[in-house]
Amino acid sequence: MTMTACKNCPLRQKSMFMPFTDEELRFMQSFKTGELKVDPGTTILMEGSNSPQLYTVLSGMGTRYKTLENGRRQVINFLFPGDFTGLQAGIMGEMKHSVEATTQMTLCAFRRDDLWTLFRQHPARAYDLTWIAAVEEHFLGETIASLGQRDAIQRIAWALVRIHERLKAAGLQKANRVPLPFRQQDLADALGLSLVHTNKTLKTLRSKGLAHWNDGVLELCDPPAMADLAMIDLERPQKRPLM
Amino acid sequence: MTMTACKNCPLRQKSMFMPFTDEELRFMQSFKTGELKVDPGTTILMEGSNSPQLYTVLSGMGTRYKTLENGRRQVINFLFPGDFTGLQAGIMGEMKHSVEATTQMTLCAFRRDDLWTLFRQHPARAYDLTWIAAVEEHFLGETIASLGQRDAIQRIAWALVRIHERLKAAGLQKANRVPLPFRQQDLADALGLSLVHTNKTLKTLRSKGLAHWNDGVLELCDPPAMADLAMIDLERPQKRPLM
DNA sequence: AAATCCTTTTGATCTATGTCACAGTTTAAT
DNA sequence: ATTAAACTGTGACATAGATCAAAAGGATTT
Numbered sequence: 011m012t013m014t015a016c017k018n019c020p021l022r023q024k025s026m027f028m029p030f031t032d033e034e035l036r037f038m039q040s041f042k043t044g045e046l047k048v049d050p051g052t053t054i055l056m057e058g059s060n061s062p063q064l065y066t067v068l069s070g071m072g073t074r075y076k077t078l079e080n081g082r083r084q085v086i087n088f089l090f091p092g093d094f095t096g097l098q099a100g101i102m103g104e105m106k107h108s109v110e111a112t113t114q115m116t117l118c119a120f121r122r123d124d125l126w127t128l129f130r131q132h133p134a135r136a137y138d139l140t141w142i143a144a145v146e147e148h149f150l151g152e153t154i155a156s157l158g159q160r161d162a163i164q165r166i167a168w169a170l171v172r173i174h175e176r177l178k179a180a181g182l183q184k185a186n187r188v189p190l191p192f193r194q195q196d197l198a199d200a201l202g203l204s205l206v207h208t209n210k211t212l213k214t215l216r217s218k219g220l221a222h223w224n225d226g227v228l229e230l231c232d233p234p235a236m237a238d239l240a241m242i243d244l245e246r247p248q249k250r251p252l253m
Numbered sequence: 254m255t256m257t258a259c260k261n262c263p264l265r266q267k268s269m270f271m272p273f274t275d276e277e278l279r280f281m282q283s284f285k286t287g288e289l290k291v292d293p294g295t296t297i298l299m300e301g302s303n304s305p306q307l308y309t310v311l312s313g314m315g316t317r318y319k320t321l322e323n324g325r326r327q328v329i330n331f332l333f334p335g336d337f338t339g340l341q342a343g344i345m346g347e348m349k350h351s352v353e354a355t356t357q358m359t360l361c362a363f364r365r366d367d368l369w370t371l372f373r374q375h376p377a378r379a380y381d382l383t384w385i386a387a388v389e390e391h392f393l394g395e396t397i398a399s400l401g402q403r404d405a406i407q408r409i410a411w412a413l414v415r416i417h418e419r420l421k422a423a424g425l426q427k428a429n430r431v432p433l434p435f436r437q438q439d440l441a442d443a444l445g446l447s448l449v450h451t452n453k454t455l456k457t458l459r460s461k462g463l464a465h466w467n468d469g470v471l472e473l474c475d476p477p478a479m480a481d482l483a484m485i486d487l488e489r490p491q492k493r494p495l496m
Numbered sequence: 497a498a499a500t501c502c503t504t505t506t507g508a509t510c511t512a513t514g515t516c517a518c519a520g521t522t523t524a525a526t
Numbered sequence: 527a528t529t530a531a532a533c534t535g536t537g538a539c540a541t542a543g544a545t546c547a548a549a550a551g552g553a554t555t556t
Contacts, residue, residue: 076395084402102388140382143386144345146390155321159325159445160321194534213536241321405542447544
């Protein structure tokens with residue numbers, strides 16, 4: 011198994027990502043120190059640990075989550091191809107959450123110690139990194155609004171629409187269908203709902219002909235109705251940088 | 254009224270902030286383009302707007318919030334002295350939430366257009382900016398965990414402990430007491446609770462002798478018990494950069 | 497001083513969602 | 527093939543917290 015060269019990165023041409031200049035491509039290639047391939051269930055980054063690596067997801071999916079003292083788990087976000095993770099440890103010195111692979115995953119690895127070099131030598135990429143952090147902050151803010159102000163069916167509709175958008179933008183869509191290989195428990199833990207109620211609410215969405223999520227495949231049958239239910243102003247997909 | 258010179262900034266020597274070099278101080282002074290003083294209730298940044306300004310809170314307090322289609326409001330975070338805001342608009346081109354002054358506030362204003370100059374000319378400050386974004390991301394993640402996994406009394410305890418920590422670090426503490434000039438409705442909107450239940454839960458905390466929040470002053474009577482109730486591993490206050 | 501407005505407080509109900517218990521289903525392990 | 531383990535699906539019941547209604551306290555205006 012050989013490592014994917016940045017030049018041949020399957021992600022960089024997707025519509026959602028801003029294009030690279032040749033120079034940036036070379037720089038990223040030098041920044042990339044390796045590739046990590048992990049099996050489902052593998053913990054990639056651990057809460058409290060001080061990882062020397064930062065990662066961009068090349069393929070596969072995972073979860074970022076926190077575990078509370080009482081044993082409950084909060085999934086903070088799902089990890090999809092193109093997502094960048096590990097910045098917290100890279101900058102603050104310690105991961106504040108864990109990252110786990112749900113499927114097999116391939117990740118581009120960068121050295122934490124090179125981060126400072128990046129800021130000094132390539133301000134445009136540093137700016138992009140901050141951009142990515144700002145996008146994530148926006149998403150987390152929206153998640154907070156969902157957990158705080160939406161009821162169960164709205165929350166699930168919101169999550170499915172957002173997930174669908176993300177995966178679509180990452181080029182994984184076929185006719186309103188995207189792969190979504192998580193368990194219902196993962197979604198429940200992401201939305202602060204019980205597994206039972208999540209299951210029943212998914213059933214409601216199914217019976218209303220709005221969304222089907224079975225066998226690891228999510229189909230949004232009526233995206234506008236879903237967006238409406240979720241009280242989402244469907245933002246036209248904005249391009250963002252890829253690390 | 255004259256503008257506060259960065260050299261005389263009352264915040265920069267607080268224990269929570271990393272010290273400035275003389276050179277950085279000069280740079281920030283040149284980066285600062287003005288000072289904004291607003292009355293309580295003023296909207297400083299508006300969701301959807303494209304503000305040309307970024308701000309650091311010099312004094313006073315405010316809220317960052319989103320309004321949903323159904324009229325409900327989610328307070329995403331409170332704004333305290335030392336907080337930096339507007340990065341989203343600065344980088345993504347549009348605010349994804351609004352910012353409102355709760356008390357009278359004074360803010361240092363920076364020009365959005367200078368942001369790119371900052372990245373090119375002062376990588377250390379750019380790094381700090383990303384650091385601030387990472388800290389915020391961490392906090393929002395913890396908020397998500399609170400809304401998703403803690404019950405009402407734990408949520409309120411969590412919020413009061415975190416708020417107390419922040420204000421203490423900002424040097425506003427006197428004997429376990431900090432100023433907290435928000436309404437119960439603001440806290441309710443931040444935690445996804447109804448006003449009524451927030452009120453009753455605060456009463457419970459009071460009657461247990463754990464925390465008193467009256468007349469705009471928050472007193473944590475038994476911080477360890479509160480932290481315990483909130484399932485918080487009280488992180489020793491980490492220094493973070495100040496913009 | 498009266499009136500108005502805003503916030504806090506309290507009690508009485510209602511309901512969305514959690515918890516429990518168990519039955520199918522599928523996949524993996526022996 | 528059989529058992530075990532993991533996930534999904536469903537009904538019965540319990541409850542934390544929402545909603546409704548209204549009072550009481552302060553502050554501000556007339």
